[in-house]
Amino acid sequence: MNIVGKSHYFLHPSTIWVSKEPQWVTTILGSCVSVCFFDPKGKIGGINHFMLPYWNGNGLESPRYGNVAIFQLYQKMLEFGANKENLVCKIFGGAEVLGEQQFSFNVGQRNIELALKILAEMDIPVVSSSTGGKLGRKIHYNTGTGELFQKYLGKII
Amino acid sequence: MNSETKLEIDLEACRQRNSQLSIENDELVRSLFEVNDKLRDSEKLKGHFISNITNEIVNPFTSVLALAQNIKQLKEGDIVHAHRMAEMIYLEAFQLDFQLKNIFAAAQIEAGNEEMKQYSFRIDELGESLGHYFESLLAKRNIRLSVKFINNLNADLPVSFVSDKKKVDLILKNLISNSIKYSPENSVIDLEFYMERGSLVMEVSDHGKGIHEVDRKIVFDRFKQLDEKINSINTGHGLGLSIVQAYTEMLGGKVSLNDNPEGGLKIRISIPESDENVGWDDLEDFLLDSEASY
Numbered sequence: 310m311n312i313v314g315k316s317h318y319f320l321h322p323s324t325i326w327v328s329k330e331p332q333w334v335t336t337i338l339g340s341c342v343s344v345c346f347f348d349p350k351g352k353i354g355g356i357n358h359f360m361l362p363y364w365n366g367n368g369l370e371s372p373r374y375g376n377v378a379i380f381q382l383y384q385k386m387l388e389f390g391a392n393k394e395n396l397v398c399k400i401f402g403g404a405e406v407l408g409e410q411q412f413s414f415n416v417g418q419r420n421i422e423l424a425l426k427i428l429a430e431m432d433i434p435v436v437s438s439s440t441g442g443k444l445g446r447k448i449h450y451n452t453g454t455g456e457l458f459q460k461y462l463g464k465i466i
Numbered sequence: 467m468n469s470e471t472k473l474e475i476d477l478e479a480c481r482q483r484n485s486q487l488s489i490e491n492d493e494l495v496r497s498l499f500e501v502n503d504k505l506r507d508s509e510k511l512k513g514h515f516i517s518n519i520t521n522e523i524v525n526p527f528t529s530v531l532a533l534a535q536n537i538k539q540l541k542e543g544d545i546v547h548a549h550r551m552a553e554m555i556y557l558e559a560f561q562l563d564f565q566l567k568n569i570f571a572a573a574q575i576e577a578g579n580e581e582m583k584q585y586s587f588r589i590d591e592l593g594e595s596l597g598h599y600f601e602s603l604l605a606k607r608n609i610r611l612s613v614k615f616i617n618n619l620n621a622d623l624p625v626s627f628v629s630d631k632k633k634v635d636l637i638l639k640n641l642i643s644n645s646i647k648y649s650p651e652n653s654v655i656d657l658e659f660y661m662e663r664g665s666l667v668m669e670v671s672d673h674g675k676g677i678h679e680v681d682r683k684i685v686f687d688r689f690k691q692l693d694e695k696i697n698s699i700n701t702g703h704g705l706g707l708s709i710v711q712a713y714t715e716m717l718g719g720k721v722s723l724n725d726n727p728e729g730g731l732k733i734r735i736s737i738p739e740s741d742e743n744v745g746w747d748d749l750e751d752f753l754l755d756s757e758a759s760y
Binding site for chain 1: 716
């Protein structure tokens with residue numbers, strides 16, 4: 310498949326991307342998690358990139374936190390015209406790559422658990438996922454087709 | 467190995483796991499208490515909100531209106547008064563503009579709409595523009611902003627750095643605005659730039675009252691102001707440092723608060739250089755996920 314050279318958007322941590330136009334979005338995940346929503350009928354896709362599971366009042370209430378990021382992405386999908394009944398989702402990331410003490414409690418694992426829990430509550434099916442492990446991931450997501458390419462990153466990020 | 471020793475090993479493993487769980491449990495309970503406190507604070511905040519808005523937005527506007535009216539009524543040739551009042555209008559409007567920039571920045575961060583615009587810029591220009599930006603505010607309180615490029619950053623030698631300049635700029639503006647607010651009159655604020663292992667380090671030191679060790683964790687929370695009384699020093703919405711932290715993290719950097727050895731606060735920001743372009747790779751070595759098509 311040849312899509313090299315197509316313009317793509319690099320999604321930074323703590324941000325969200327939703328578009329109606331087909332767009333390749335790239336992001337790099339370590340212990341962070343990306344939830345990718347797709348409405349196959351409306352051909353609308355969106356992706357977030359969160360770093361920690363819960364916003365607990367520290368700093369700004371931003372999509373750096375899973376509970377904020379998933380809800381915001383969902384809201385934006387609906388604003389862009391996606392239909393809740395059609396929504397499916399894919400989950401990527403959540404590797405255990407951080408060795409720092411402050412993140413000792415399996416932040417990758419907790420990110421994934423949080424995503425699964427919220428998605429189950431929202432009743433949105435998870436059609437595909439690649440989570441956990443020790444390696445970081447680089448993903449390319451096409452918001453117009455729902456296609457998602459993944460590559461493991463050899464080095465620890 | 468007989469079964470008894472095996473049991474003992476298992477038991478030991480269980481004990482270890484148990485103590486580990488109990489530590490995790492303590493940690494979780496502690497953070498639950500913290501969240502509880504924050505909830506209480508946020509309830510209080512609602513009460514402060516209206517008076518805060520009045521103080522920060524309505525009052526400056528009232529002053530600007532009144533001052534403009536006064537200028538209109540000045541007699542011809544009274545340029546000295548006109549100058550003075552224009553300066554007052556400028557300062558009020560400056561503060562308003564700065565507050566609004568912060569409010570919009572915080573709103574963008576919270577909405578996840580922040581885009582990164584990374585390009586190469588000159589570090590010396592960044593430093594110089596700050597002195598110019600705060601000129602009136604510094605002059606009013608007779609504070610001097612000393613900008614230094616030290617070690618490997620020689621001022622004679624322009625050094626370029628790739629990052630999101632607007633974000634770095636707002637980070638520094640917030641730090642310096644805070645320092646000016648809490649510095650005594652006739653003091654000096656130091657802003658130092660240097661490079662360390664590929665990162666740009668920026669240190670702002672003032673001679674204010676500093677931040678107590680205990681409070682250092684909470685000052686990054688939004689709307690948090692250590693002194694909650696409404697007064698002329700304590701202006702702003704308590705958004706500054708939460709923006710500083712969020713932007714620094716977006717740029718992959720770190721913020722740390724330290725004591726200034728000469729008394730006061732020293733804030734250190736280090737930001738790694740960004741790649742100007744994050745390239746697209748050939749998809750050959752990528753795996754297409756199993757549910758690629760719908």
